[in-house]
Structure formats: structure tokens, C-alpha cells
Amino acid sequence: PSDTEVRSKLIDLAVIGGDGIGPEVTAEALKVLAAVLPEDVKLETTEYKLGAEHWLATGEALSEETLERLKAHDAILFGAVGAAPGDKRIPSGLIERGMLLKLRFAFDHYVNLRPSKLWPGTTGPLRSRAERSPNDSGSGSSDAASTEPVIDFIVVREGTEGPYAGNGGTMRTGTDQEIATEVSVNTAYGIERVVRDAFERAKARPRRKLTLVHKNNVLVFAGHLWTRIFNAVATEYPEVTTDYMHVDAATIFLSTQPERFDVIVTDNLFGDILTDLAAAVTGGIGLAASGNVNPARTFPSMFEPVHGSAPDIAGTGKADPTAAILSAALLLAHLGHAEAAARIEAAVGADLIEREGAAARSTSEIGDAIRVRVAG
Amino acid sequence: PSDTEVRSKLIDLAVIGGDGIGPEVTAEALKVLAAVLPEDVKLETTEYKLGAEHWLATGEALSEETLERLKAHDAILFGAVGAAPGDKRIPSGLIERGMLLKLRFAFDHYVNLRPSKLWPGTTGPLRSRAERSPNDSGSGSSDAASTEPVIDFIVVREGTEGPYAGNGGTMRTGTDQEIATEVSVNTAYGIERVVRDAFERAKARPRRKLTLVHKNNVLVFAGHLWTRIFNAVATEYPEVTTDYMHVDAATIFLSTQPERFDVIVTDNLFGDILTDLAAAVTGGIGLAASGNVNPARTFPSMFEPVHGSAPDIAGTGKADPTAAILSAALLLAHLGHAEAAARIEAAVGADLIEREGAAARSTSEIGDAIRVRVAG
Ligand SMILES: CC(C)[C@H](C(=O)O)[C@@H](O)C(=O)O
Ligand SMILES: CC(C)[C@H](C(=O)O)[C@@H](O)C(=O)O
Numbered sequence: 001p002s003d004t005e006v007r008s009k010l011i012d013l014a015v016i017g018g019d020g021i022g023p024e025v026t027a028e029a030l031k032v033l034a035a036v037l038p039e040d041v042k043l044e045t046t047e048y049k050l051g052a053e054h055w056l057a058t059g060e061a062l063s064e065e066t067l068e069r070l071k072a073h074d075a076i077l078f079g080a081v082g083a084a085p086g087d088k089r090i091p092s093g094l095i096e097r098g099m100l101l102k103l104r105f106a107f108d109h110y111v112n113l114r115p116s117k118l119w120p121g122t123t124g125p126l127r128s129r130a131e132r133s134p135n136d137s138g139s140g141s142s143d144a145a146s147t148e149p150v151i152d153f154i155v156v157r158e159g160t161e162g163p164y165a166g167n168g169g170t171m172r173t174g175t176d177q178e179i180a181t182e183v184s185v186n187t188a189y190g191i192e193r194v195v196r197d198a199f200e201r202a203k204a205r206p207r208r209k210l211t212l213v214h215k216n217n218v219l220v221f222a223g224h225l226w227t228r229i230f231n232a233v234a235t236e237y238p239e240v241t242t243d244y245m246h247v248d249a250a251t252i253f254l255s256t257q258p259e260r261f262d263v264i265v266t267d268n269l270f271g272d273i274l275t276d277l278a279a280a281v282t283g284g285i286g287l288a289a290s291g292n293v294n295p296a297r298t299f300p301s302m303f304e305p306v307h308g309s310a311p312d313i314a315g316t317g318k319a320d321p322t323a324a325i326l327s328a329a330l331l332l333a334h335l336g337h338a339e340a341a342a343r344i345e346a347a348v349g350a351d352l353i354e355r356e357g358a359a360a361r362s363t364s365e366i367g368d369a370i371r372v373r374v375a376g
Numbered sequence: 377p378s379d380t381e382v383r384s385k386l387i388d389l390a391v392i393g394g395d396g397i398g399p400e401v402t403a404e405a406l407k408v409l410a411a412v413l414p415e416d417v418k419l420e421t422t423e424y425k426l427g428a429e430h431w432l433a434t435g436e437a438l439s440e441e442t443l444e445r446l447k448a449h450d451a452i453l454f455g456a457v458g459a460a461p462g463d464k465r466i467p468s469g470l471i472e473r474g475m476l477l478k479l480r481f482a483f484d485h486y487v488n489l490r491p492s493k494l495w496p497g498t499t500g501p502l503r504s505r506a507e508r509s510p511n512d513s514g515s516g517s518s519d520a521a522s523t524e525p526v527i528d529f530i531v532v533r534e535g536t537e538g539p540y541a542g543n544g545g546t547m548r549t550g551t552d553q554e555i556a557t558e559v560s561v562n563t564a565y566g567i568e569r570v571v572r573d574a575f576e577r578a579k580a581r582p583r584r585k586l587t588l589v590h591k592n593n594v595l596v597f598a599g600h601l602w603t604r605i606f607n608a609v610a611t612e613y614p615e616v617t618t619d620y621m622h623v624d625a626a627t628i629f630l631s632t633q634p635e636r637f638d639v640i641v642t643d644n645l646f647g648d649i650l651t652d653l654a655a656a657v658t659g660g661i662g663l664a665a666s667g668n669v670n671p672a673r674t675f676p677s678m679f680e681p682v683h684g685s686a687p688d689i690a691g692t693g694k695a696d697p698t699a700a701i702l703s704a705a706l707l708l709a710h711l712g713h714a715e716a717a718a719r720i721e722a723a724v725g726a727d728l729i730e731r732e733g734a735a736a737r738s739t740s741e742i743g744d745a746i747r748v749r750v751a752g
Binding site: 082085092093096097101123125126127163164168169170172174175176177178179180181182183184185186187188189192215216217218219220221222223224225227228244247248249251252255256269272273274275276277279280281284285 | 458461468469472473477499501502503539540542544545546548550551552553554555556557558559560561562563564565568591592593594595596597598599600601603604620623624625627628631632645648649650651652653655656657660661
């Protein structure tokens with residue numbers, strides 16, 4: 001079904017705030033959601049307590065029962081999970097694998113969608129193009145801003161297999177002879193569906209460019225399968241320009257010429273790494289939104305900021321809710337409310353321009369400002 | 377044995393120029409090597425033809441016989457291998473796995489050493505710190521150069537196991553039901569030796585800081601083994617400050633605050649990805665040197681620029697030989713000629729300052745300029 005067909009008059013949302021700043025930024029996203037929806041659309045929310053704190057209190061990472069209840073919702077708005085880095089009470093990976101990845105796998109979120117753009121009014125850590133290649137910019141007196149290329153790309157990260165499969169183990173555990181394996185599991189089925197999704201997205205964008213990122217010169221088994229399927233599907237999309245890049249080279253281009261990308265499709269682990277880098281070069285993780293999407297709509301999709309729970313700033317009002325708010329926009333688009341989604345994006349854009357040079361605002365001040373804009 | 381003990385009056389070098397710009401940059405490195413060595417040290421070189429072109433001509437990627445002959449040398453100076461990206465005659469990975477990785481594995485190059493620094497006189501793609509955080513720099517009129525933090529770190533990348541093991545395969549190959557696996561193999565033995573090496577290097581540096589990079593919240597089997605061994609070895613190095621960072625977060629810090637790193641130790645694949653990014657943020661892949669080191673000296677170590685064979689600019693004189701020249705300095709340091717190595721580094725530093733704003737020079741002009749400096 002298309003996004004428009006699935007639009008309904010009731011949005012039944014599961015909300016998982018999680019740990020640290022998760023609940024704070026989610027609250028702002030909910031404010032904005034409530035304000036942006038048309039009069040005749042009702043928003044119902046159910047809160048679920050999950051995450052490191054919840055596990056410490058109850059021993060539940062994510063029970064089958066909770067999973068069943070979550071299934072009934074239209075979508076999930078997710079904050080962040082994870083304890084403080086030094087917290088020895090929670091084994092590293094327990095919440096990530098036992099809750100977040102369990103959700104992505106159980107609900108078949110095979111498209112992990114991560115848009116990146118350098119918003120007008122913001123500056124990333126990279127020099128402007130004129131500064132970067134002084135020889136290209138003539139006398140240096142030209143207006144850099146007017147010729148600055150646009151950074152605006154999306155990463156379509158596979159979300160249900162690859163090195164994240166959880167397949168592996170240890171032998172002679174805890175001894176000097178320990179061996180630990182991690183098996184990256186890649187299926188033609190799993191690759192083809194995410195590659196097709198990426199081609200569809202590329203086709204719908206003005207530049208119509210799709211880059212496959214892998215490491216097929218070293219990980220030859222998985223890499224050749226990705227490449228074979230990518231090339232096969234490409235024949236069905238003659239209007240999309242394609243290329244291939246090794247993941248190591250991709251980090252160079254992302255950090256020196258991010259404007260060359262339009263859509264990137266890549267595996268679960270490479271996507272994890274590249275999207276943090278992409279967020280960094282486009283103004284920071286505070287703006288990076290994501291959707292864990294099940295395009296077949298067999299289970300609810302889940303929308304979350306790329307950032308973590310940042311326990312060090314939890315409760316201080318310093319967390320930037322923008323990524324969570326933009327994730328809510330992705331959620332609305334997925335549920336067929338494209339216009340409302342666009343209103344959030346526009347409001348964020350306007351707010352970001354106002355932020356430049358202005359005094360820092362608190363989490364809720366930013367949320368309120370964007371809420372007022374979408375309502376107005 | 378220490379580097380000083382292994383210093384000898386004869387350096388018997390194997391030289392593998394390889395493909396594309398490989399032979400061009402290697403030739404410049406050899407020029408500089410010949411010029412920098414003290415009168416009483418003799419340099420003998422034997423050229424080996426290997427790489428994509430050689431494979432096309434002979435069918436040899438790297439024979440057992442060639443491997444035997446290479447073993448007899450003191451060290452290997454390596455250029456780059458790889459055909460043009462579009463070249464369909466050579467399966468992706470054939471030369472990489474069959475020659476380059478075969479060498480790293482056969483000669484037990486378990487320390488893949490990759491130093492990164494922002495050289496004085498050069499500018500990376502990142503804004504200066506003052507530009508990056510205007511609120512920290514007061515009025516903005518302060519002299520940014522004088523307060524600019526120093527970017528100077530090394531990555532100690534594991535070189536003989538992990539996802540590079542070559543372990544994996546396919547089932548139902550070529551069909552819609554194909555499954556491809558890649559097994560990351562991690563051993564306590566393999567991890568401990570590279571972690572120890574990294575602690576030794578960190579201990580010898582002024583800042584004495586070591587960061588473990590992994591993804592132990594997702595790749596829990598390998599990640600926990602790395603973490604356990606890292607923490608155990610750390611107890612023997614109380615003078616070294618340690619921390620842990622997920623690989624995705626590491627890309628953010630490398631691209632926004634690279635000055636926070638001193639020594640990084642990480643697995644084979646993460647090291648591959650992070651060192652290309654590190655090269656990019658510190659002035660480009662044209663300056664990134666590396667050593668595939670066997671610290672136990674059971675086999676010759678191999679030194680190579682991080683960059684590839686760049687077939688598009690081969691023969692044009694546009695290749696920058698600096699990374700190959702700096703790799704030769706790493707080679708000399710490994711063979712006990714620390715003073716000669718330092719002379720190359722100083723000459724490169726001086727040359728880089730002269731490059732700023734000057735007209736571009738050819739591969740051999742740069743090589744000659746550095747040769748003259750080290751000789752003088
Ligand atoms: C928290 C972690 C399991 C997660 C991932 O690795 O996918 C995060 O880094 C992300 O990118 O969403
Ligand atoms: C060419 C390739 C096999 C190699 C690697 O992945 O190690 C290269 O990228 C490197 O970093 O030396």
C-alpha cells in the first residue's frame with residue numbers, strides 16, 4: 001500500500017522514551033506531533049517503560065508479552081536506550097541486543113532509513129568548499145555561500161541481517177585460548193528487498209543516484225552477493241545512475257565531498273558506522289533522525305533519533321530534541337501524513353536559521369518553538 | 377630484539393611497486409632511502425612484479441615460490457595494487473585477498489601501524505577549532521593558530537584475523553536463495569599481542585592514552601573478548617590512561633575532535649575504515665603511511681602508503697609520493713635506523729610547509745625535493 005492509502009484518522013502510537021535524554025526528547029516530539037496533525041486526526045499514545053533503567057528495576061529487556069502489545073500499534077516513537085558507559089551493572093550489549101535489535105528484527109525493520117542534510121543556517125565541521133579547494137574558487141573573492149554545493153543524501157541501511165545477526169559464539173571462554181566468532185549472515189532475499197527500496201527512493205529524488213557501499217574486495221562472499229543483486233536490480237532502473245564504493249573510501253568522500261552522495265545503500269554494520277559520520281559532517285548527531293521501517297507494513301515501524309541516551313546530560317535540559325522531532329516527521333510520512341511531515345521539516349529549518357548566533361535554549365524551549373511554528 | 381639491536385650495515389629490501397601509481401611513488405621512496413642512509417650502510421633492492429597487471433600477464437597472484445623468496449629479505453617496500461574499478465577482467469578481491477592479504481597473513485603482520493597527524497603548514501577538511509566552536513574562542517579575535525590543538529595519533533590495527541580471516545562462504549550460490557556468510561575470527565592470542573603492542577606504544581608517547589575501538593554492544597562475542605583482554609592488559613600499564621569507544625561514535629570524534637586521540641587499538645575491519653577517515657581529516661590520503669609490522673621479527677615487515685593504485689592518474693606525474701616516502705621512514709625505524717627515519721620525517725615536514733600556496737609539483741619533483749633535503 002502507498003503511504004496515502006494507509007493514512008488514517010487515528011494514529012495509535014507506542015512511545016518508548018527509554019533512558020537518559022530519551023524521554024526528554026520524545027516528549028518534545030510528541031508535543032510537535034500533537035500540534036501538527038489536522039483537526040480530524042486523533043493521536044493516541046501508549047507509553048512503554050523499557051531500557052536499562054527498566055531492566056535494572058524489573059529484569060525485563062523486552063518480553064514476548066510486551067512485543068505482542070507493541071505489535072498492535074500503528075508505529076513506535078522511540079527515544080534512546082543505554083546506561084552510563086561506566087555502569088558495571090549492565091553488561092554491554094544486553095539492552096541493545098535484547099531490546100532495540102530484538103525490536104528491529106522481530107518487526108522486520110529491513111529499511112533503516114537515515115537522511116542527512118546540511119540545513120541552511122547551520123555549519124558542519126567541514127570547511128566550505130571554497131576554503132577546501134582554494135584553487136577552484138578563482139580569486140577567492142567569489143561568494144562561497146552562493147556556490148556551496150548542497151549536502152542532502154539518505155542512507156538506506158539494511159536492518160535485519162549482516163553482522164548484526166547475532167550469530168556467533170565463543171570457545172574456551174575466559175581462557176588464554178578463547179576464540180570468539182561473529183558471523184555476518186547475508187541472504188539474497190534480505191539484500192534484494194532493501195536494494196529495491198533504495199532504488200525506489202533514488203528514482204523519486206531529483207538527482208537519481210544510488211551508491212552501493214560495501215567492502216567486496218575483502219569480504220568477498222557477502223560483498224559479491226551484494227554486488228550481484230545490486231547490479232541485477234539496477235537493470236530495472238535505467239533512470240538511476242549507480243556506482244560502487246568501498247566502505248573505507250566512503251569515509252573519505254563523506255568527510256571531504258559529502259555533496260557527491262544522493263542515496264547510499266549498505267549493510268547493517270557499514271550503515272551504522274557511516275550514518276554517525278554522516279551526522280557529524282552535516283551538523284551533528286543532534287539533528288540526525290532515523291526510521292526503522294517495515295515497508296511491507298507487516299509490523300509497526302519505529303522512529304528514533306540516531307543519538308544515544310547521553311546519560312551525562314540527562315535532566316539538564318541541554319539535550320537537543322530536533323533529531324527526535326525530525327524522526328516524528330519521518331513517522332508521519334510513513335503513516336501517510338506527508339503534508340504534516342513537511343510542515344515539521346519546514347519548522348525545523350526555520351528554527352535552525354534562528355538558532356545561529358542566538359543564545360542556547362533548553363530542550364523544551366526548542367520543542368515549544370517548533371510546536372508554535374507547526375501550529376501557526 | 378629492540379630496533380637498535382637489529383640495525384645492520386646491509387639493508388636487503390624487497391620492492392613491490394604493484395599497479396597504477398604504485399611503482400611511481402615507490403621509486404621516489406627509494407630515491408629518498410638511498411640518500412638518507414649513512415655512508416656505511418648498504419642498500420640492496422630486489423624488485424618483484426606483482427599485482428593486477430602481473431596477474432593478467434602470468435596468472436600469478438602470489439605463488440608459494442615468490443613468498444619463499446620474499447621471506448629472505450629484511451623488509452618489503454610496497455606500492456599499491458589493484459586494477460581500474462571498471463576492469464571486468466579481474467574479480468574484485470582476487471589481488472587483495474590473493475596477494476596483499478596473503479602477505480599480511482603469511483608474514484604474520486599482526487600490527488598494522490597507521491600514524492595520523494596534521495602537519496604544520498597543511499590544512500585538513502575540518503574547520504579550525506576556533507571556527508568550529510565560536511562560543512569557546514571568546515571575541516573571535518584570538519589567534520586561532522596558536523591555540524589550535526595538535527592532531528597526532530596512531531592507529532594500531534590488528535592485521536591477521538577478525539573479519540579479514542577469509543572465513544565464510546556461500547550456499548545456493550547464484551540463486552534467489554543464496555546465503556553468504558563472513559566469519560570474523562578473533563582469538564585471545566591474536567588480540568593480546570596487538571593490544572600489548574598498542575600499550576607499549578602508548579606508554580612511550582607523551583600523552584600515554586590508549587583508546588579501544590570496537591562495537592561490543594552489538595558484536596558481543598568478539599567485542600567482549602577484546603574488552604576483557606584490553607582491561608586485563610591495562611592493569612599492567614597503570615601509567616597509560618585508557619578508554620573505550622564504539623566504532624560509530626569514533627567516526628564522530630575523528631571528524632570533529634581528532635585531537636582527543638593518542639593511540640587507538642582496534643580490529644582489522646574497524647581499523648581499515650577508521651584509518652581512511654583519519655587520513656582524510658588530517659590532510660588527505662596522499663600523506664598516510666603505514667607499516668604491516670611483525671614485531672616478533674619472525675618474517676619481514678612490509679611498509680606501504682594507505683592509498684590505492686589510483687589507475688586514473690597513473691603515468692600523469694600527479695601522484696603524491698609523500699605517503700610512500702613516509703612509509704619508507706617507518707621501514708627505517710623498524711630496521712633500527714631511527715635517526716635516518718627522523719630525517720625523512722623532518723624533510724617531509726619542511727617540504728609540506730613549502731607546498732602551501734606554491735604551484736603543484738610532479739611526483740618526481742616532490743621526491744627530488746625531499747631527497748635533496750635528507751641528503752643535505
Ligand atoms: C545502540 C546500537 C545497537 C545501535 C546500532 O548499532 O544499530 C545504534 O548505534 C544505532 O545506530 O541505531
Ligand atoms: C586493499 C585492501 C585489501 C586494504 C585493506 O582493506 O586492508 C586497504 O584498504 C588497506 O587499508 O590497506
